[in-house]
Amino acid sequence: MLDLLIVLLEDPTPRDTEVKAGPLGFALWIFMIIAVVVLGFSLVKQLRKAQAAKDAGLYGDEPAAPGDGTDDGSGPETRS
Structure with missing residues (x-):
């Protein structure tokens, strides 16, 4: 029973090294660069x-x- 309580109290937040943007994040980043160029x-x-x-x-x-x-x-312009 105590083991179940300890598992429930653990923080489910992943560490910074466990989270990556992946190909979808890269595609979104490239899309935003292209959008800025087109707007320019x-x-x-x-x-x-x-x-x-x-x-x-x-x-x-x-x-x-x-x-x-x-x-x-x-x-x-050239002025004399």
């Missing part, structure tokens, strides 16, 4: 569309003229 590309695409709309004057601004100092993404 989507964000860049939306920011480019917003900048193009701003340059076209769709937000109430005057349309950007070529050479007025706005960055068109072609590289660093």
